[in-house]
Amino acid sequence: MQRIADLRAWLFLAALIAAFEAWARLEFGGTFILNPFNLQSIAVFAVAPLLLATGQTFVIISGGIDLSLGFIMGLAAVIAAHVINAATASMGLPMAVLLGFLAAVLVACVPGIINGLLVSRLRVPPFIGTLGMFGVARGVAFLLAGGTTVPVTNSFFAFIGNGRIFSVPYIVIITIIFVLIMHYVLSQTKFGQHNYAIGANVQAARRAGIDIKSHLLRLYILSAACAGLAGVLYSARFNAGAAQAGEPLLLDCVAAVVIGGASLFGGSGTIFGTVAGALVIAVIQYGLVFVNVEPFWQFISVGVVIIISVLIDQAQRRFSGGRQDE
Amino acid sequence: MNELAAPILEVNNLSKHFGAIRALSDFSMEVRPGEVVALAGDNGAGKSTLIKALSGVYRPTAGEIRLRGEPVVFSTPQEARDKGIETIYQDLALADNLSIGANIFLGREPMRKAFGFLPVLDRRKMAEAARQTMALLDFHVSRMETPVSNFSGGQRQAVAIGRAVYWNAQILIMDEPTAALGVPEQRKVLSLIRQLKEQGRGVIFISHNLQDIFAVSDRIIVLRRGNTAGKRAISETSHDEVVKLMVGG
Numbered sequence: 001m002q003r004i005a006d007l008r009a010w011l012f013l014a015a016l017i018a019a020f021e022a023w024a025r026l027e028f029g030g031t032f033i034l035n036p037f038n039l040q041s042i043a044v045f046a047v048a049p050l051l052l053a054t055g056q057t058f059v060i061i062s063g064g065i066d067l068s069l070g071f072i073m074g075l076a077a078v079i080a081a082h083v084i085n086a087a088t089a090s091m092g093l094p095m096a097v098l099l100g101f102l103a104a105v106l107v108a109c110v111p112g113i114i115n116g117l118l119v120s121r122l123r124v125p126p127f128i129g130t131l132g133m134f135g136v137a138r139g140v141a142f143l144l145a146g147g148t149t150v151p152v153t154n155s156f157f158a159f160i161g162n163g164r165i166f167s168v169p170y171i172v173i174i175t176i177i178f179v180l181i182m183h184y185v186l187s188q189t190k191f192g193q194h195n196y197a198i199g200a201n202v203q204a205a206r207r208a209g210i211d212i213k214s215h216l217l218r219l220y221i222l223s224a225a226c227a228g229l230a231g232v233l234y235s236a237r238f239n240a241g242a243a244q245a246g247e248p249l250l251l252d253c254v255a256a257v258v259i260g261g262a263s264l265f266g267g268s269g270t271i272f273g274t275v276a277g278a279l280v281i282a283v284i285q286y287g288l289v290f291v292n293v294e295p296f297w298q299f300i301s302v303g304v305v306i307i308i309s310v311l312i313d314q315a316q317r318r319f320s321g322g323r324q325d326e
Numbered sequence: 327m328n329e330l331a332a333p334i335l336e337v338n339n340l341s342k343h344f345g346a347i348r349a350l351s352d353f354s355m356e357v358r359p360g361e362v363v364a365l366a367g368d369n370g371a372g373k374s375t376l377i378k379a380l381s382g383v384y385r386p387t388a389g390e391i392r393l394r395g396e397p398v399v400f401s402t403p404q405e406a407r408d409k410g411i412e413t414i415y416q417d418l419a420l421a422d423n424l425s426i427g428a429n430i431f432l433g434r435e436p437m438r439k440a441f442g443f444l445p446v447l448d449r450r451k452m453a454e455a456a457r458q459t460m461a462l463l464d465f466h467v468s469r470m471e472t473p474v475s476n477f478s479g480g481q482r483q484a485v486a487i488g489r490a491v492y493w494n495a496q497i498l499i500m501d502e503p504t505a506a507l508g509v510p511e512q513r514k515v516l517s518l519i520r521q522l523k524e525q526g527r528g529v530i531f532i533s534h535n536l537q538d539i540f541a542v543s544d545r546i547i548v549l550r551r552g553n554t555a556g557k558r559a560i561s562e563t564s565h566d567e568v569v570k571l572m573v574g575g
Contacts, residue, residue, distance in 0.1 A: 188447050189445070189447065190435050190447070193428060193447060196421065196423055197424060199423070200421040200422050201419070205433070207403070207419045208432040209407075
């Protein structure tokens with residue numbers, strides 16, 4: 001059933017690309033998807049939503065949700081900018097970038113730890129706990145940024161953010177590697193397995209001896225770290241840290257997970273499904289700009305796609321719910 | 327069955343009080359290898375309290391539990407499970423989205439090294455162990471990767487029992503295992519209990535259904551308001567007598 005859900009998202013992506021291709025050919029006599037520039041732009045466009053959605057996939061499979069990821073990303077972007085600026089003079093370009101990267105991801109983990117403690121120890125519902133953290137991270141990020149964007153002066157950082165190898169941007173390569181590692185963690189480790197079990201039946205997981213509290217703590221730290229990486233890559237790409245970096249991605253990342261076939265009730269979902277979901281959103285957003293449609297249609301189309309995905313998912317569940325083996 | 331074999335489990339004068347409420351008083355029983363002991367009693371008779379004391383959820387107020395002659399004290403359900411007492415709950419405690427193998431190994435997953443260095447879940451081992459264990463229970467599934475949500479109630483009950491069997495449980499406490507199942511499924515579960523018996527395990531079988539009790543049990547213990555109302559060999563009692571013991575007539 002999981003495979004079907006996955007496949008559905010990829011089929012949808014293919015259909016979407018085909019539709020834009022047809023549109024571009026009919027309207028402008030040009031190609032949409034065979035244009036390397038478009039491919040590159042879509043990939044770069046998808047980096048941040050995909051990283052947030054990767055963390056969100058873990059959380060949603062466990063039956064929770066993390067609403068704070070967008071502003072954790074902004075917080076990390078601002079921290080990366082400040083730390084790199086402060087360190088560049090004294091320690092050289094690459095070392096300053098490394099330090100900024102580590103500092104940003106570590107600071108991003110702090111709201112993750114608090115989310116995890118709220119959900120696991122104090123039994124705050126994830127929706128409420130992370131909604132609170134959404135506000136806190138937002139405020140802290142804007143305070144640290146002084147209410148403005150923080151430009152970075154470090155050419156190595158700009159090189160990472162905009163450089164390419166064989167015309168593949170570095171940030172896309174970093175994202176692909178990271179997402180593959182997260183796929184491994186979700187599908188091949190005890191942590192991933194327990195995550196599915198907790199999402200399906202917390203009681204069963206507890207009786208099987210899984211330490212739920214420590215799992216949830218690690219889970220929310222993991223999702224915050226994903227947002228931290230997204231923030232660092234954002235400031236590399238734009239050469240500046242901005243508190244509002246992840247603001248438009250708050251719900252896009254949930255949408256990517258849902259389009260990718262995960263259930264908001266927990267217990268199902270895959271990283272590859274989420275990749276397809278994030279690409280669907282990126283293709284819609286970029287494609288509509290490409291075919292010259294007013295940008296507001298993006299919101300409408302992504303919204304419609306989310307609703308359709310959930311409807312298809314429910315229909316499929318109803319259909320397969322009655323099936324019994326032998 | 328075997329009157330001469332030493333009991334696996336002995337419970338001596340066990341009591342559990344909650345303040346002034348005596349949920350269970352001075353309860354004694356033993357379970358021998360290959361023996362099914364039924365517990366019967368109305369709601370509030372003390373069955374649940376007894377199960378929880380045996381499975382490590384409650385600390386008894388007084389009395390002792392002996393496993394193969396050794397006195398044991400469980401402070402957590404995990405300790406009871408580690409010593410071979412497994413409780414199969416009415417609501418099953420399976421992760422529906424995982425396969426049989428993944429459920430059997432939940433919380434203690436086997437790992438292997440991929441490419442010689444990368445630790446990954448050993449799904450083949452899980453599937454193989456699942457296949458063998460389920461075959462032991464005379465339960466054959468073709469698709470081992472299917473999530474257990476696709477199985478019927480009786481099959482899921484078998485998976486829960488299979489997990490206990492795989493981890494070598496010597497005493498299985500089964501709380502209403504036939505409730506909420508259709509008749510063919512109930513039969514399946516009863517035949518599972520007979521399998522466990524043949525394997526020399528001890529079963530404590532809690533049920534409201536006297537027919538099921540008489541179909542598989544060797545002995546029955548009837549509880550009433552925390553006290554032992556009677557102990558009978560199944561061969562020497564009848565439905566009527568058991569009902570009388572339960573209601574105190």
